[in-house]
Amino acid sequence: MFGYNKVINEYEFSPLEILHFLLISLRLGRHRKGEFRLTKRGAELVEDPGRLFAELIPYFLFQIDHVSYSRFDDCLFGEWDVEMNVINADADHGTTEAALFETFYGEPQDWHTAGWREMAALSSCVLRPLEWAGLLIETREDGAGKYVHHVFKSPLWRSALNLDTDEMLRPISVQ
Numbered sequence: 536m537f538g539y540n541k542v543i544n545e546y547e548f549s550p551l552e553i554l555h556f557l558l559i560s561l562r563l564g565r566h567r568k569g570e571f572r573l574t575k576r577g578a579e580l581v582e583d584p585g586r587l588f589a590e591l592i593p594y595f596l597f598q599i600d601h602v603s604y605s606r607f608d609d610c611l612f613g614e615w616d617v618e619m620n621v622i623n624a625d626a627d628h629g630t631t632e633a634a635l636f637e638t639f640y641g642e643p644q645d646w647h648t649a650g651w652r653e654m655a656a657l658s659s660c661v662l663r664p665l666e667w668a669g670l671l672i673e674t675r676e677d678g679a680g681k682y683v684h685h686v687f688k689s690p691l692w693r694s695a696l697n698l699d700t701d702e703m704l705r706p707i708s709v710q
Contacts, residue, residue, distance in 0.1 A: 601660040632684040
């Protein structure tokens, strides 16, 4: 959107606001004479997507406070290394947000129970950042008055991450 010089409200489009923040924080972009421009280092990384990913995504996942981008101040307890390994094992062939929540916290909750705020915290603080990073794919299904959120690992997950639980996983069979 910056390239088209359109007027937009960043706060209404969260991924753009976060990208803008990341580019400035990592000194890959800056404002100059009323325009947003890539720095020399930023322009170099655009030419090498692998290096850009290696620079941008760990900072985005592990250094940004994702609670600040959620509607609530709720934060679930957990560490990224544990969460990534659990998701790696549970979402290997697909799962749901509710099933992941139950794996993490032992209590079955979903969007239609009293624990919906905890589900929202898991979604906005863990799953959405992984989805925006291109590591997860989430699908939403409407059915019989319920929303089911399916979670799958993207092909990028398998190629970009090396996790402790990788050895436990069955290979995917292609038919």
